[in-house]
Amino acid sequence: MSSSATVKTGRFVDVDGVKVHVHDIGEGEPVVLIHGGGPGASGWSNYNRNVDALVAAGFRLIIPDLPGYGQSDKPPIPGPRYTAYAGWMVGVLDGLGIGKAHFIGNSLGGGAALKVALDAPDRVKKLVLMGPAGVITAYTKVPTEGARMIFEYYGGEGPTREKLKAFLKVMIYDSSNLTDALLEERFLASSDPGIVANPPLGRGVVPILEELWRDARLSSLPHDTLVLWGREDRVNPLFSAEILVNQLPTARLVTFTQCGHWVQWEKAAAFNSIVRSFLKGEHEEA
Numbered sequence: 001m002s003s004s005a006t007v008k009t010g011r012f013v014d015v016d017g018v019k020v021h022v023h024d025i026g027e028g029e030p031v032v033l034i035h036g037g038g039p040g041a042s043g044w045s046n047y048n049r050n051v052d053a054l055v056a057a058g059f060r061l062i063i064p065d066l067p068g069y070g071q072s073d074k075p076p077i078p079g080p081r082y083t084a085y086a087g088w089m090v091g092v093l094d095g096l097g098i099g100k101a102h103f104i105g106n107s108l109g110g111g112a113a114l115k116v117a118l119d120a121p122d123r124v125k126k127l128v129l130m131g132p133a134g135v136i137t138a139y140t141k142v143p144t145e146g147a148r149m150i151f152e153y154y155g156g157e158g159p160t161r162e163k164l165k166a167f168l169k170v171m172i173y174d175s176s177n178l179t180d181a182l183l184e185e186r187f188l189a190s191s192d193p194g195i196v197a198n199p200p201l202g203r204g205v206v207p208i209l210e211e212l213w214r215d216a217r218l219s220s221l222p223h224d225t226l227v228l229w230g231r232e233d234r235v236n237p238l239f240s241a242e243i244l245v246n247q248l249p250t251a252r253l254v255t256f257t258q259c260g261h262w263v264q265w266e267k268a269a270a271f272n273s274i275v276r277s278f279l280k281g282e283h284e285e286a
Contacts, residue, residue, distance in 0.1 A: 010071070013064075015091030021071035022092060023063040026055035029125070030101040031279065032062045032089060034109030035069070036261070037133070037201050038171065039153045039164055040186030042070030046106060050264050053272035059279065062101065064092055066112070068200025070189065076198045080208045081108070082134055086115035090123055102279050104128040106264060107235060108201075111135075111212060118217050127225040128275055130263045131236040134212030135244045143206060146170045146235030146261060155204030159191045172260040173232045218247040225251040226278045228271065230259030 009023040023043060031054065035046035043063035054061055065072040066085055077084050089112060093101060102125045105113030110132025117124045143151060149167045153159060164187050169175040189195075201207050212218075225248050229241050238255060245251045254274060256267050264271045276282075 013095035019073045021065045025061045028058040030060045032101050032103050034105040036106045037108030040190035049268035057276045074194035080210050082111045082115040085112035102126045106130040127223050130228045135240045154199040170234050173258050227253045228263045231257050233261045235261040
């Protein structure tokens with residue numbers, strides 16, 4: 001899809017006075033795709049390798065920029081992050097007149113999607129979580145390497161290309177796939193004055209991030225859930241998957257070798273195929 005086409009799909013949804021930018025693409029069952037929390041992230045930058053395949057499969061894609069990112073407003077977020085983002089995502093559904101949708105979330109977006117399922121289970125059909133935040137174990141060094149780089153990005157001298165390049169190399173398994181164009185795009189987005197004034201994940205201090213894995217409601221979530229994880233994930237380590245999958249009643253886990261934190265980007269073809277089949281209910285037992 002060309003850049004001019006993406007402009008045509010963009011719109012704003014007002015959620016309690018906060019303008020949330022979304023791409024609304026395709027027709028069919030609605031699917032909300034929530035991006036991660038890294039510097040320069042946006043809905044389009046996280047999911048542009050998945051749009052064509054999922055639209056062709058007959059889905060209506062709702063791809064928001066979380067408040068604090070992309071073209072959405074950049075309000076201060078003083079409280080728990082997943083709670084705030086889940087509330088905004090439910091507000092987006094309300095604003096678009098959508099009662100219920102599938103949710104796909106990567107990292108911070110995975111934590112937000114899971115929080116929507118916990119707080120508003122009647123608004124969620126199926127869940128797809130890629131290396132979701134909010135899940136830790138006793139073995140996890142907190143913050144992890146990747147998370148620490150996110151929290152420190154806006155500290156000190158503020159955003160720099162060197163910081164961003166180091167961060168992106170941690171995000172993926174094969175850093176040779178990083179291009180100068182991607183680096184520049186993400187750097188310019190991360191340097192937006194509104195984001196610098198109110199970094200969505202803080203400035204050198206770990207923000208309030210709920211420990212979703214401790215929520216007793218996980219064991220009774222009714223949603224079919226697909227959990228995808230890269231074996232070489234240096235933000236949310238693979239061994240965190242066990243504590244999540246063991247609590248969710250209907251979860252299935254797929255892991256990818258030679259893959260970091262961006263499953264949907266590094267393993268786009270496999271991601272598109274697996275997610276399509278999962279959301280359509282193909283190969284399910286009778």
